[in-house]
Amino acid sequence: MSGQNLLPEAFSHIYVENRAFGYEMTEKILSSFGKSTIVRISHYKDVFNRPGQDPYLQNKSKNLIIAVNDGNRFFEGSPVCQDFGFDRFYYAESAMNCPFSCDYCFLKGMYHTANVVVFVNSDDYLEECDRMLKDGPLYLCASFDTDLAALSGICEWKKIWERYASVREDLTLELRTKACVNEFVAKDNVIYAFTLSPEEIIRRFERNTPSLDSRIRCINKALESGATVRLCFDPMIYIKDYELCYNEFVDKILEKIDITEIKDFGIGTFRISSDYLSSLRAACPGSAAVLFPFDREDGFCVYPKDLRTKMTGIIENRLKKAGCGERVFVMS
Numbered sequence: 196m197s198g199q200n201l202l203p204e205a206f207s208h209i210y211v212e213n214r215a216f217g218y219e220m221t222e223k224i225l226s227s228f229g230k231s232t233i234v235r236i237s238h239y240k241d242v243f244n245r246p247g248q249d250p251y252l253q254n255k256s257k258n259l260i261i262a263v264n265d266g267n268r269f270f271e272g273s274p275v276c277q278d279f280g281f282d283r284f285y286y287a288e289s290a291m292n293c294p295f296s297c298d299y300c301f302l303k304g305m306y307h308t309a310n311v312v313v314f315v316n317s318d319d320y321l322e323e324c325d326r327m328l329k330d331g332p333l334y335l336c337a338s339f340d341t342d343l344a345a346l347s348g349i350c351e352w353k354k355i356w357e358r359y360a361s362v363r364e365d366l367t368l369e370l371r372t373k374a375c376v377n378e379f380v381a382k383d384n385v386i387y388a389f390t391l392s393p394e395e396i397i398r399r400f401e402r403n404t405p406s407l408d409s410r411i412r413c414i415n416k417a418l419e420s421g422a423t424v425r426l427c428f429d430p431m432i433y434i435k436d437y438e439l440c441y442n443e444f445v446d447k448i449l450e451k452i453d454i455t456e457i458k459d460f461g462i463g464t465f466r467i468s469s470d471y472l473s474s475l476r477a478a479c480p481g482s483a484a485v486l487f488p489f490d491r492e493d494g495f496c497v498y499p500k501d502l503r504t505k506m507t508g509i510i511e512n513r514l515k516k517a518g519c520g521e522r523v524f525v526m527s
């Protein structure tokens with residue numbers, strides 16, 4: 196038995212709120228997971244917020260929770276997230292948690308579980324978004340507490356938001372992802388925001404995510420299809436030889452991607468609410484990504500200011516030299 200993986204496959208169990216049965220999205224998810232054990236529950240929080248969970252172990256074999264969100268569905272963007280110059284910046288919580296498992300992910304600090312929740316009452320979200328749009332243009336990150344593109348084999352949220360935004364010019368939609376997908380909507384107000392890191396950072400800290408080469412191929416496919424593309428170098432992660440590592444990385448990006456076609460660029464270093472750091476460290480024991488002796492500033496754990504400036508400067512200066520200065524947004 197030694198050496199065998201005794202953990203069940205991912206999504207071996209699907210917990211479904213009683214009230215979530217009958218929704219089209221629920222039925223589609225369940226039909227594509229025919230072998231999973233379905234467990235009826237009264238409320239997703241009974242499973243998602245259950246005390247005593249071990250996210251470290253759960254990360255190796257995540258389960259899925261299907262629920263109806265009758266609480267808050269939209270939240271104002273956090274001050275440590277880039278608003279790319281928009282006044283009304285919100286994010287939608289259409290799912291919680293992510294199929295990937297980056298060591299530095301704030302979700303590991305925020306949630307005490309690795310299981311993924313998908314909310315299925317999409318019409319309620321869209322109606323609420325319509326009401327919000329009546330008050331003026333909106334910048335909405337739809338893939339914030341999750342990675343909707345990575346979940347696109349499981350639920351239809353990516354398509355739902357794409358279709359919705361395609362016919363609403365007042366809405367600027369951002370779909371942020373580390374996943375590689377093939378389908379894009381070519382609209383100015385639907386932004387595919389690809390998070391990029393050096394291959395060394397991906398291998399060490401971005402577990403289960405596609406390689407840098409795969410992400411670059413996906414970005415080029417998106418550009419070929421006429422999609423609006425944002426590149427996010429965020430979060431940059433400190434490692435001992437970060438200068439060499441990130442310089443070689445920018446060389447590769449500049450060589451492989453036609454950056455004149457990119458809408459804009461976001462750059463930032465790792466940061467997390469001080470309240471979340473201990474949970475994050477417990478979820479990734481020993482990971483160098485989260486063991487740094489962070490400074491505390493305004494309730495957030497951050498790298499020291501000098502280091503942040505040096506790190507972001509590596510990418511910022513190269514992009515400025517390449518003539519992209521006006522399209523570069525740095526979270527310092």
Ligand code: SF4
Nearest residue numbers: 293295296297300341
């Ligand atoms: S891809 Fe993003 S949301 Fe998913 S685990 Fe990594 S950092 Fe978190």
